[in-house]
Amino acid sequence: MARIQTTRRGVLAGGAGLLLGLTLPFGRGMAQQAATGPFAPNAFVRIGTDDVVTVMIKHIEMGQGPYTGLATLVAEELDADWSQMRAEGAPADGQAYANLAMGVQLTGGSTAIANSFMQMRKAGAAARAMLVAAAAEEWGVPAAEITVKAGVVAHEGTGRSSGFGALSQAASRLPVPEDPPVKAAEDFVLIGTDRPKLDTVAKSNGSAQFTMDVYRDNMLTVLVAHPPKFGATVAGFDDGDALAVPGVEMVRQIPSGVAVYATNTFAAMKGRNALKVDWDMTGAETRSTAQMFDSYSAAAAEGGQTVEETGDLSALDGAAQVLEAEYRFPFLAHAPMEPLDAVIELGGERAEMWFGSQFPGLDQPTVAEILGLPQDDVKINVLLAGGSFGRRAQGTAHLAAEAAEVAKAAGRDGAFKLVWTREDDVKGGHYRPMTVHRLRAGLDADGNIVGWENVVANQSILRGTAMEMMLQGGPDATSYEGSTNLPYQFGASRIGWAEMENPVSVLWWRSVGHTHTAYAVETFLDELLAAAGKDPVQGRLDLLPGDAARERGVIEKVAEMSGWSGSVRGDKGYGVAYTKSFNTYVAEVVEIEDRGGSPHVTRVWCAVDCGIAVNPNVIRAQMEGGIGYALGTALHDRISFSPGGEVEQSNFDDYPMLRISEMPQVEVEIIQSDADPTGVGEPGVPPLAPAMANAWRALTGNRQYELPFGGGSVA
Structure with a gap:
């Protein structure tokens, strides 16, 4: 079993059954730290029996801070302690995770906090109300007498108190409040104060998961030879020398160029260097x-x-x-530290992808259309991205499309990692x-x-x-x-x-x-x-x-x-x-x-x-x-x-x-x-x-x- 697959299934085994979907945690060790338990009052909040609160973040984390900012909004209304907060990237699901300012699942326009401000606070407030109701029922006291502070639910009169985890199962059986009240600004405890970013430790110790860290069984790495001038197209190619490179398994033409498939990145690079492509320059840009x-x-x-x-x-x-x-x-050029890459796996008439998707609302239907699959049969796991500056929010979904074309052209099920080199990115428009x-x-x-x-x-x-x-x-x-x-x-x-x-x-x-x-x-x-x-x-x-x-x-x-x-x-x-x-x-x-x-x-x-x-x-x-x-x-x-x-x-x-x-x-x-x-x-x-x-x-x-x-x- 591939390492990343094992980690992910470990999370699913202990995760909340009511979530619309789960994705990879942001660090290899986070599977053990993520919330385990049954309480998932909405698509954003999961509270485990271990008191850990995991927030599903609908905006990609590429260094700008939504993991921390959106988790802060939930923690504020939940009255959680910051030490118990975790964050995970939400999967592609336009109904649950749409950007309310744009109507689709997309990170851009500096809207992450602005469009989520009340939505995430309501999510936290709903979870808090359910925990309080569960405690009131279990302790036989009025809910109005129960307080929540720094992750502790308490009733002063009886001296009873509890963490979130011990109440999570009972809370999960209660109705979800439709429009829970939220705090007045003067009552904020976390909002407006400095908090360490939730992804700092994983990014500092190297455990954070990026697309290049994803390995699937028998996965091939793919590099694409793109036209040397904008507007040029493939007229023909000779793959003889490329196929002679050890590790190169096949070469296929796709709409954006010629793809070289190999057992490792170095072989794919050598194979692409050996490839001979005849470019049609009829429509190419030739101006200086x-x-x-x-x-x-x-x-x-x-x-x-x-x-x-x-x-x-x-x-x-x-x-x-x-x-x-x-x-x-x-x-x-945007020149993010992490150039473009994506992993796609086909099997059983389904497709699954792992990459830093900034625009899942377009990437998912684009891949489905290319592969001829229902959109629900294309799953996109949104990973951390090493910077973007707009590069990953593509109105043409060209990276997701190229990955899908690579998988389609292979002519078989399997896993494929599409990699753009720094040169591909700087020269690639x-x-x-x-x-x-x-x-x-x-x-x-x-x-x-x-x-x-x-x-x-x-x-x-x-x-x-x-x-x-x-x-x-x-x-x-x-x-x-x-x-x-x-x-x-x-x-x-x-x-x-x-x-x-x-x-x-x-x-x-x-x-x-x-x-x-x-x-x-x-x-x-x-x-x-x-x-x-x-x-x-x-x-x-x-x-x-x-x-x-x-x-x-x-x-x-x-x-x-x-x-x-x-x-x-x-x-x-x-x-x-x-x-x-x-x-x-x-x-x-x-x-x-x-x-x-x-x-x-x-x-x-x-x-x-x-x-x-x-x-x-x-x-x-x-x-x-x-x-x-x-x-x-x-x-x-x-x-x-x-x-x-x-x-x-x-x-x-x-x-x-x-x-x-x-x-x-x-x-x-x-x-x-x-x-x-x-x-x-x-x-x-x-x-x-x-x-x-x-x-x-x-x-x-x-x-x-x-x-x-x-x-x-x-x-």
Whole structure:
């Protein structure tokens, strides 16, 4: 019996019978630590006879903290002790585990806490009510006299007390409350306090289960030879040399390329290297990066379609001063630490998969359709993922589809592990879209902004995917989000969008459209304020309407944190930027030095308003991580195309990550709020690069119109 299969069946043997489904625990040793017993009041909570509370987490854990955050919500209403809490990834089940903000089982848009806030609290409250009812019945006392604190159910009058486990069997026989009451905010014990993440120990000691840790009996490892240019297809192949490699068992053509099946990863790699493929380049992209940018720039200059308009932009004609700028943003890879992989096993007219599925709601039906199976006969076990940044939430379900095609092409039952190498991932598309912003704005004689225009040219992320229905025949707002609905009072304004066509596949990237719109908006605004002789912080505050309390709150807080007293102090430059993304308000101030003509960020201050702070520790970690991720990209990263259309990057040597020596000191302040919680996985990213560019311009006079900072600087 395969190791992972033994572990999983061990959990099932002692698990709760009322759960809709179980998945692998996140560590090899967790089978013994997971809850054992009969009490499963709903799809989210399982309480064992050993007092352990296991929470089924419907959002994939890829480092952003839903295992901890959602378990906190359950523990709060259950009045559990944090030490007894566990978490497991929920399987694919769209009815039980749909994202309430999106209607399908999907992790994305920084919605994990926001959409689950009341749902998970109700799940915990229902379990608590049932435990209390069971104790009241067993002890013969009124339920209203029973208290629950730190995992102990007690009745003061009789001196009786119990852990959850001893009451679990009796509780399981009681009706589940339909709408149990939840706590008032002033009664919170766990929500709003720092708690250690539930997956930290397993990830630290190496026991955490990722897809590469999954081994099935007689499993073959599969690597796919993908086209060297986007839009190319297989014309033919010669597998003679590949089949001669020891360990290679077969070679099959699939829709995405040619698959090499082997008994181990090394043999599959050698076999793929030996494979000879004739590629049909008829529909291939052959333009260079420069040629693509030229076409995008021309489209932006034509103005695009209007997606937002306020007032009469002819106000620019009478402006005392008009500024213009064009910003260029390259394609970007997500580059998660764990490249794509998936295990699929066929047998008995059923399929089972193990992988870091960020979009089970699409992956499951896609696999079922390819294999010709009923959807209920395709089981997806959602494992931990070693990062994603949007890479695993694919509107085309291409990874799940490729795994299914691999299994189908094998022509037999069995287990197959599909592996993408780092080079496959960096060269394999599904990038943050290449984008051009063309901006112009006017100032009157008093330095007031009288008109603002921003035209964005890029591809639609949703077009041609299962998510295209979201467009409803209109423009793709994810392509220009963050350029519209600005809080600033600009007088007249117009936002345009030019939709570009390109065979290079694109995908959402951590903070999606805000990754480029925040940069263009906040750096151009800084130039306008400088031209008007206004302070960057006060200038932004003056542009806000009176009801913009939360926007004003984060800007004022970050100015206070950084001791803002101007853009230059001695040999250091300071820049500020503000963005609202995923309903979370963030402002950042960057301190920068000039080291031999190159920018070096030494400190970053960040103020965030994300509503109720469920776990401040996770929020700070996400802000810090987003800042580091954004900084590395701003300094180093681009996906570029050579003349002829081939991707020039392949691994971390030419697509580098931020070095530890480049990571600045970061200070995060969370604004106290009683608003419903909003996202934190992505909102820390957008303000960093513009704040950095603003600081660099203030210090050196160089305006950065193209990212990364290695190119496009204008003195």
